[in-house]
Amino acid sequence: MPEEQFIKISRELLYKEIWEISASGVAKKYNVPYAELLRLCKEIELPIPPSGYWTKLSFGKPVSKTPLPKSSHSEVLLPINIIPKHLKHSSSSETIGEVKAEKSQSKILGDTIDIVQTEGIRKQSDVEIIDGNNSQLAYRTVSGERNIYNREKLYEEVWSKSVVQVALQYGVSDVVIHKVCKSLNVPVPPRGYWERIHAGEKVKRPHLPAAKGIAEEIGSKTFEGIKVQNVTQQTLAFLTADERQKVLIAAEQLQVLDENVKLHKKIRAYQAKVKEWNKDDKKPEGSQRSFKNYFNRPPFLAGVISNETLPRVYRILDTLYRQVESLGGSVNEDLSLTIRNEHVTFEVFEAQDKINHEISRQEAQQLVIYEDAKRHNGWASQPNIRKYDYVFNGKLRICIRKSRHFRDSQKEKVESRLGDMLIELYEESEVVRKKREAFEDAKRKEAEEERLREERRIRYNEEVDKTIALTNMSQDYYTACKIRAYINALESKVDVNDEKAAEWIEWAKKKADWYDPTVDRKDELLGEREHGENEERKAIRKSYY
Secondary structure (H helix, E strand, O other): OOOOEEEEEEHHHHHHHHHHHOHHHHHHHHOOOHHHHHHHHHHOOOOOOOOOHHHHHHOOOOOOOOOOOOOOOOEEEEEEOOOOHHHOOOOOOOEEOOOOOOOOEEEEOOEEEEEEEOOOEEOOOOOOOOOOOOOOOOOEEEOOOEEEEEHHHHHHHHOOOOHHHHHHHHOOOHHHHHHHHHHOOOOOOOOOHHHHHHOOOOOOOOOOOOOOOOOEEEEEOOOOOOOOOOOOOOOOOOOOHHHHHHHHHHHHHOOOOOOOOOOOHHHHHHHHHHHHHHHHOOOOOOOOOOHHHOOOOOOOOOOOOOOOOHHHHHHHHHHHHHHHHHOOOEEOOOOOEEEOOEEEOOEEEEEEEEEEOOOOHHHHHHHHHHHHHHHOOOOOOOOOOOOEEEEEEEEEEEEEEOOEEEEOOOOOOHHHHHHHHHHHHHHHHHHHHHHHHHHHHHHHHHHHHHHHHHHHHHHHHHHHHHHHHHHHHHHHHHHHHHHHHHHHHHHOOOOOOOHHHHHHHHHHHHHHHHHOOOOOOOEOOOEOOOOOOOHHHHOOOOOOO
8 A cells, every 4th residue: 555645835835836847847846646736726726837838938938927826725735645756765764653743844945845644654854954044055956856046155156157157057047047046136247247357347246135035045957868969978078077067958958049139249240241241242143152152262151141041040150159158168250169279160051942044034135136146147145044043942051060960951940959069069179179189290290300300411411511521631631741751751862051951841841730630730821721621622822912
């Protein structure tokens, strides 16, 4: 026989949870039969979200919340048969045999939940009791399914980083963070605050006002698992676990912003460039337009997208760019991206339908003139009339990697794949990083090889110079030895009393020393002899000047 268990919850809290995580979510959370929950809501006059409410909310469309009417009912008892997962107790919990009631209370959002069991009662509950006086609480969750927002902690977070980054930390959307801040009376940075901070401007932030009510609030996580397509363990495997989780959560939360939202400033600045290029485009109407049909490649988005489709493209890019910036990336002037310090580019173009060309009046006149000239044996150039026209059909194709693209189909639009696009942009950043590092390694290797070649060339030339110098010096030494041999032969035959002969021999000995590189004597008139130079450079010549 299953255990009979009840959860006693305040009407106000039940109303808030139903409008926060849906009636089916509450039924699943507390393991209450859905039909019974709807019956109890009707009985205590508690409104529930109408059909289509959550769909509109997920697409960012405006929705209205039905206020909670006054009622004599302040609490409701929810019947369940099985202990919910988040209320289960550890195996060491003590079971009480006798049938009696025991209450475990947890202060949540200023209300009280009473857990009442009538059979198989177990002591304690895993629902965490929160101390409202603790202002130093760090980010944490209840049973891993809900967030606890402490107003002082939240105040420090939203003024130290963007609301989108805070939302990623808690696993919710930025809209939820704004609502929680409003509920806890926590001021948030105004529009343009972070742009002024990044520009180096000092902006004074307001003080946290005194709490008007509760100091903490519990809210559900909206992230329950990635719904983007083809996510595997290898997806974004190059990121750290925290970075990967942030990107995947950001991909899950991506949705095209409302048309009333002002476009990204880089997109607004770039619009004029596209408009001017399209205005000066000389291609006739009906021509095929793709990147390969232009001799000079047009700027990003120019020439290949119709003016009617451009606003849609800008809205898609605006959504992607804002999410990339929230993750630490940036947008360049040419609308390319910098992700993980890598330059990432992609292509966007609109498909064209091929239809039979309808001859215009002017073309018909040219054709008549040509045919008439042929009949009368005259000459006329044949008009160049194309067979087909190409008309933009509004279907987009976004190429991020060569083997990866996203396009409109009958079943879905590219807007439904924004999360996959964000992931592909990060995957492309890794591809770019590997290519860049491979290129840099190749350049370093090439530079090192060039350095070694230059070093060897220098050493070779030095060796050549030294060898030539050695040869030249040996020639000088050989000349000095021949002079000395001649002097020795002459001295044996010259009269010792012959002063002129003795003077000449002394002069010849000095010239031998001048030639001899081992003596390297400096001559009074000829100066120093450059023994290492060649014979042409060392040749003795008369001076005529």
